[in-house]
Amino acid sequence: MKIFITGIAGFLGSHCAEFYRSKGCEVMGIDNLTKYELSRVPYLNPTVVRSYVVNRLGKIGAKLVEGNICDFDKMLGMVTEFKPDYIIHAAAQPAMTIALETPSMSCENNVVGTVNVLETAHRLNVPVAICSTIHVYGNGDNKMLAGLLESHHSYPETSPLLTGKITPLHADKYADEIYARAFTEAFNMKIAVFRFTGLYGSVQFAGSDHGWISAFGIQTLLEYPIIIYGTDKQVRDILYVDDAVKAFECWRQVPISGIYNICGGNECWVTLGGVLALQASLTGRKQNIKVEPYRTGDLWYFCGDNELALGTFGWRPKVLPEEGIKRMMDWIKENRGLFNEKI
Numbered sequence: 260m261k262i263f264i265t266g267i268a269g270f271l272g273s274h275c276a277e278f279y280r281s282k283g284c285e286v287m288g289i290d291n292l293t294k295y296e297l298s299r300v301p302y303l304n305p306t307v308v309r310s311y312v313v314n315r316l317g318k319i320g321a322k323l324v325e326g327n328i329c330d331f332d333k334m335l336g337m338v339t340e341f342k343p344d345y346i347i348h349a350a351a352q353p354a355m356t357i358a359l360e361t362p363s364m365s366c367e368n369n370v371v372g373t374v375n376v377l378e379t380a381h382r383l384n385v386p387v388a389i390c391s392t393i394h395v396y397g398n399g400d401n402k403m404l405a406g407l408l409e410s411h412h413s414y415p416e417t418s419p420l421l422t423g424k425i426t427p428l429h430a431d432k433y434a435d436e437i438y439a440r441a442f443t444e445a446f447n448m449k450i451a452v453f454r455f456t457g458l459y460g461s462v463q464f465a466g467s468d469h470g471w472i473s474a475f476g477i478q479t480l481l482e483y484p485i486i487i488y489g490t491d492k493q494v495r496d497i498l499y500v501d502d503a504v505k506a507f508e509c510w511r512q513v514p515i516s517g518i519y520n521i522c523g524g525n526e527c528w529v530t531l532g533g534v535l536a537l538q539a540s541l542t543g544r545k546q547n548i549k550v551e552p553y554r555t556g557d558l559w560y561f562c563g564d565n566e567l568a569l570g571t572f573g574w575r576p577k578v579l580p581e582e583g584i585k586r587m588m589d590w591i592k593e594n595r596g597l598f599n600e601k602i
Contacts, residue, residue, distance in 0.1 A: 263341055355394070387449075396418055459473050493530065
């Protein structure tokens with residue numbers, strides 16, 4: 260079986276590559292190897308990080324082609340020659356902060372890139388899974404944070420979308436979902452849209468823009484300042500990367516088109532303060548936590564309902580937060596040489 264992955268050198272894409280190579284699949288992917296987001300993080304060296312991931316892919320025998328999904332002709336040519344059985348679209352500009360700073364760049368990478376991937380899958384008549392986000396639900400319940408903590412409300416896929424104050428990233432991801440629906444209905448394609456919750460795990464080089472669980476872990480170990488925007492009582496349900504990868508495979512086996520919450524659900528909800536406390540315990544480090552005002556577009560509360568994925572293609576997360584965060588922290592400790600020490 261042949262698997263094509265966009266964003267293959269990214270966090271989720273590289274884990275997908277490792278999974279499918281472990282199953283004996285032929286894996287090929289495209290990645291523009293951007294260093295932009297990495298360069299914004301003081302404890303990361305973008306060149307070191309990119310080399311590390313590229314070398315990991317090479318060691319497992321996954322083929323990486325440097326290129327941009329916004330270059331339709333190049334991507335179509337390589338995918339046509341490769342002839343995949345399945346496409347995983349994991350390339351994205353995922354940061355709300357960057358989308359606010361450069362909306363046009365974010366739109367090009369997220370929307371134009373996704374349309375190119377969908378058209379490529381259409382021309383080759385192969386199923387494709389694309390990555391959306393739980394941010395499409397918006398943040399309209401932010402004002403009810405205290406009450407939600409008491410009620411433990413969870414969101415099914417039928418919940419209202421784009422509530423509250425939205426940003427260009429919200430628009431990008433919602434547009435992706437609309438295009439996925441259009442391609443499904445116009446061309447009778449097999450397309451999954453995965454609304455991912457907070458992903459975390461090993462080989463995640465995160466900062467304040469994106470990947471807060473990993474960022475907190477790295478900052479705790481290296482004794483960098485940790486910034487909380489608003490309050491540490493914010494709630495998320497989180498998802499370990501191995502479980503996220505398995506969702507792609509479960510859907511491949513039962514490729515029923517639709518939009519699915521791929522999230523930790525009720526068993527994996529945490530508070531920001533709870534995650535910080537666990538990371539402090541695992542490292543024995545005293546954290547330097549600073550509280551700053553809420554940021555535009557931030558989500559204060561989310562817990563997803565993942566029953567549709569379970570009922571449709573049999574997926575449910577298995578790694579609970581305590582186990583997953585420990586695995587992640589162990590990887591950070593073992594690879595601390597990849598991170599710049601506190602100045």
